[in-house]
Amino acid sequence: MINFENYFDIDTLLSEEHLLVRNSAKKWVSRTISPIAEEYNRLEKSMHSFIKDLGEYGFIASFIPLEYGGSGMDYISYGLIMQELERGDSAIRSSASVQTSLVMYPIWKFGSEEQRKKYLPLLADGSMIGAFGLTEPNHGSDPGGMETHVTETEGGYILNGAKMWITNAPVCDIAVVWAKNENNRIKGYLVERNFEGFTSPETKNKWSLKASATGELVFNNVFIPKANVLEGVSGLKGPMMCLNSARYGIAWGVLGAAAACIETALNYSLQRKQFRKPIATFQLTQKKLAEMTTEFVKAQLLAWRLGILMNQGKATSAQISMTKRNNVFTALTIARESRQILGAMGITGDFPIMRHMMNLESVITYEGTHDIHLLITGNDLTRISAFY
Amino acid sequence: MKVLICIGHVPDTTSKIRFTDNASKFDKSDIQFIIGPYEELALTRLLDIKDAGTDLHITAVNVGPVETEATLRKALAMGADEAVRVNAEPLDALFTAKQIAEVYKKGTYDFIVTGKESIDYNGGQVDGMIAEILGIPSIPSASKFEIMGSVAKAEREIDGGKEVVEAAFPFVIAAQKGFAIDPRIPGMRGIMAARKKEILVFEPSEQANITKIIHHYLPEAKSACKKVAADNVEELVRLLHEEAKVI
DSSP: OOOGTTTTTTGSSSOHHHHHHHHHHHHHIIIIIIHHHHHHHHTTTTTTHHHHHHHHTOOOSSSSGGGGOOOOHHHHHHHHHHHHHHOOOOHHHHHHHHIIIIHHHHHHHOEEEEEEEEHHHHTTTTSSSSEEEETTTSSSSSGOOOOOOEEEEEEEEEEEEEEEEETTTOSSSSSEEEETTTTTTTEEEEEETTSSSSOOBBBOOOOSSTTOOOEEEEEEEEEEEEEEEEOOOOOHHHHHHHHHHHHHHHHHHHHHHHHHHHHHHHHHHHHEEEEEGGGGGGGHHHHHHHHHHHHHHHHHHHHHHHHHHHHHOOOHHHHHHHHHHHHHHHHHHHHHHHHHHHHHGGGSSSHHHHHHHHHHHTTTOOOOOEEEEHHHHHHHHHSSSOOO | OEEEOOOOOOOOOOOOOOEETTTEOOOOOOEEEEEEHHHHHHHHHHHHHHHHTTTEEEEEEEEEEGGHHHHHHHHHTTOOOOOEEEOOOSSHHHHHHHHHHHHHTTTTTEEEEESSSSSSTTTOOHHHHHHHHTTOOEEEEEEEEEEETTEEEEEETTTTTTEEEEEESSSEEEOTTTTSSSSOOOHHHHHHHHSSSSSSEEOOOOOOOOOOOOOOOOEEEEEEEOOOOOOOHHHHHIIIIISSOOO
């Protein structure tokens, strides 16, 4: 079968080391995640149980410096790891994204040296699981309206409020929580599992990301010592910088899910016969395959270019938004079209397509919805905000 | 303890094989190269032994042009301590064996590990030739390997059973399936650490080629499968007799 993933010879844009990173992650996923992905989704078993393995192989913390337990790699390597993890399942990629971009990144960028030394090595090797609390029941696309808040007390702060739709919430050992202080400024707080008044009920009955532990973070008069405040940033800029890093990873990650769908559909179309011919013979099937591959290659090149800009420190939030939006939509469209090629077989758990499709319905919503990212691009072009 | 492990640079098994120069040369263009699977198992076993506490310094060696350094770099990322490349196109088994024997003589190695054969030309001769050149014992096609103090113990699959052998150092051992269970996957920190590890380049010593490849032939393409209904034994027998001509 043709290597459609290298249709534009993208491998020559990657270094020898990048190829090694990609091949390692791919091999680990095919050995560890792909064989159990269907079962974990069917039984709603969370893939957070693999976080130690992710730590051992360095699939989390790839761009965090070596001195804090990371691998000190570039953003292309991070993207390639996300791509290969999501080829297995969006749940395992989500766990790795959250741990790396939403928990370790803010501690690394905005935390004190004590906080870095205390938490980062444990998060890097998977001894600790992290969660990121920004979204609230009444504030999704409008995080600036958050109600979670702190009041100052002797030696620290009292935290009250609730966060919702939080990956890893039920199993986290630490949560990076964004809350308003008495001056109405958003600050980051490190909430540890054993802090009194902190609970994290699980969100049940999901039809998407069924192998990911999702839940709420509920704070009922939780005392946060001063040592647990991320003093290096205030305002929405803090969480938005984290989201930039995570959205970048998603833009690559979904390429893995899309590739798994195209590969399945292409193989199936060459084997499945109707009217005594493989269905790949028919023009309408070829149209689907050709269009999917065209869009895949475009998304791949966009992710690669964004990776170069990230490495140079030149990527803008708007570029990241555009890429996340385009690539997730592309992957979801590819999943839907691939499902069509498989006909009724496409809805079964014998193939990964329906699972990827259901997962991508979450991915197109979390970390900035499809519509919000469009408005970010609109705002960037016109300098006119159309959010509200 | 120091070990020299031969790392084959071979085409990925999914590669489309083509030839050039009137089918006398293998066309390397568009081919993705990998570590030979038997060598990958061999290196994995050595790393397992090292991780279990044996003081083992692992040197990966390849006889090949500069492009084989990517394969050596993967061996370093897996955990080999250093690498040596003998700067020559390996033209036959004796040439390769001679170069590896020379590398062995330059160092102070306790033993040499190879794969049982490369998966491109499947010669299966290099391990025995190295042992012969150096005048040391050879353990071909070993499926298990352990170091027990001053001796090594290996298991070999032979017709109808297994053979357990012991050898004093030095020796050459060739790994086959079973040497390790799953090949080790390089971790990200291993890949980064490999950046700092050295690949030494040696010029080859003289050795005339004694074999010459005249022509390559590709196997005939397999014909499509024919499915016979489970209850149609007569048709199955007819096809086996008249078309496959095996009964």
